Amino acid sequence: MKYTKDDLNFLKARRAEQHVSTVSMQGKTCVISGATSGVGLEASKRLAKGGAELILVCRDAKKADNAASLLRNDHGAKVHVVTADFSCLDDVRRAAGQIREMTDSLDVLINSAGLHCTRRHLTRDGNELVFQVNHVAPFLMTMLLLDLLIKSPQGRIIQVNSEGHRFGGLNLNDLDWTKRPYMGLRAYGSSKTAQIMTVMVLSERLKGTGVTINAMHPGGVRTNIGNNNGILYRAWLRGIVWHFLKDAAISGEALYYLSNAEELAQTSGRYFFLTQDIKPMAHAMDEQVRAAIWEKTLSLTGLPFEFLNGAIGGQFSGQNGYRKT
Numbered sequence: 001m002k003y004t005k006d007d008l009n010f011l012k013a014r015r016a017e018q019h020v021s022t023v024s025m026q027g028k029t030c031v032i033s034g035a036t037s038g039v040g041l042e043a044s045k046r047l048a049k050g051g052a053e054l055i056l057v058c059r060d061a062k063k064a065d066n067a068a069s070l071l072r073n074d075h076g077a078k079v080h081v082v083t084a085d086f087s088c089l090d091d092v093r094r095a096a097g098q099i100r101e102m103t104d105s106l107d108v109l110i111n112s113a114g115l116h117c118t119r120r121h122l123t124r125d126g127n128e129l130v131f132q133v134n135h136v137a138p139f140l141m142t143m144l145l146l147d148l149l150i151k152s153p154q155g156r157i158i159q160v161n162s163e164g165h166r167f168g169g170l171n172l173n174d175l176d177w178t179k180r181p182y183m184g185l186r187a188y189g190s191s192k193t194a195q196i197m198t199v200m201v202l203s204e205r206l207k208g209t210g211v212t213i214n215a216m217h218p219g220g221v222r223t224n225i226g227n228n229n230g231i232l233y234r235a236w237l238r239g240i241v242w243h244f245l246k247d248a249a250i251s252g253e254a255l256y257y258l259s260n261a262e263e264l265a266q267t268s269g270r271y272f273f274l275t276q277d278i279k280p281m282a283h284a285m286d287e288q289v290r291a292a293i294w295e296k297t298l299s300l301t302g303l304p305f306e307f308l309n310g311a312i313g314g315q316f317s318g319q320n321g322y323r324k325t
């Protein structure tokens with residue numbers, strides 16, 4: 001991997017004073033995945049406080065109901081819950097269908113559901129678990145809700161990404177780690193690199209629609225990420241790593257800013273460290289790999305290649321991504 005001077009920009013971004021927004025979200029509808037915990041929950045709290053109506057996409061119905069009650073009690077927010085396990089793409093399709101029945105337009109989509117695994121697992125769709133949950137499933141959710149975002153005066157999509165994209169690991173010939181020994185951090189890096197790349201491609205394709213899409217690193221914050229791993233990993237995380245992490249409220253505040261700041265109305269295809277617009281690592285900017293991962297991700301989701309033209313041309317059915325022609 002080659003390093004450039006820009007690759008250290010994250011150090012400056014971490015120390016920088018973060019932007020905040022006081023814009024009201026009254027009358028806005030936001031979908032947030034991974035809203036039961038950590039970054040997604042903090043973003044939901046901040047958006048609820050700002051007056052937004054929320055649709056929480058969560059895999060665990062009980063946890064989702066607890067989060068919804070908290071948001072209703074603390075902020076008087078209007079909150080709906082949709083369940084979907086991102087390790088199952090049919091769940092994502094069904095959840096997108098339910099959201100489409102709830103509303104005709106969407107103002108903000110935040111995909112925060114994600115995980116890090118120290119061991120390789122395959123989903124029933126046949127993908128490596130981290131790659132599917134962190135990249136393929138949020139991509140599919142985004143595509144299936146695209147026309148609702150286009151109907152908003154200024155739809156915004158934010159993919160919660162990570163500085164972990166710097167670990168690299170994306171290999172187009174081995175997305176599922178069958179040919180290499182599995183390395184958790186590199187698999188995580190692969191999923192986040194793929195996501196940054198598709199954010200960039202989609203932002204190009206969305207030009208002229210008014211919809212923006214950006215990736216963001218939510219800061220190094222204390223959440224439940226990694227809790228699915230073994231006892232030694234968890235002990236290291238809680239005993240050592242947590243001392244260097246911040247309260248996840250900063251992630252919620254940054255996502256609020258990215259959701260509504262007027263100065264970002266035209267900003268798309270960017271990577272933010274919290275609220276700081278920085279360059280991702282050089283390997284995430286490779287145009288050939290970017291085009292290939294876009295097509296590969298479309299094929300993993302079963303979406304046809306002409307999908308986006310259909311969405312923008314208004315011929316999009318949304319349920320399965322095929323044109324209505």
Ligand SMILES: NC(=O)c1ccc[n+]([C@@H]2O[C@H](COP(=O)([O-])OP(=O)(O)OC[C@H]3O[C@@H](n4cnc5c(N)ncnc54)[C@H](OP(=O)(O)O)[C@@H]3O)[C@@H](O)[C@H]2O)c1
Nearest residue numbers: 034036037038039059085086113114162220221223224225
């Ligand atoms: N924490 C950090 O410092 C940090 C740094 C960089 C990037 N991030 C990113 O931030 C995002 C949120 O992570 P977090 O730190 O807030 O971790 P977290 O507290 O563990 O939250 C993760 C959320 O994702 C959900 N989730 C996990 N697997 C899922 C699946 N198969 N289907 C649907 N939902 C699933 C979890 O649901 P359950 O509650 O049911 O488990 C939870 O709501 C991730 O994309 C992560 O990569 C975090």
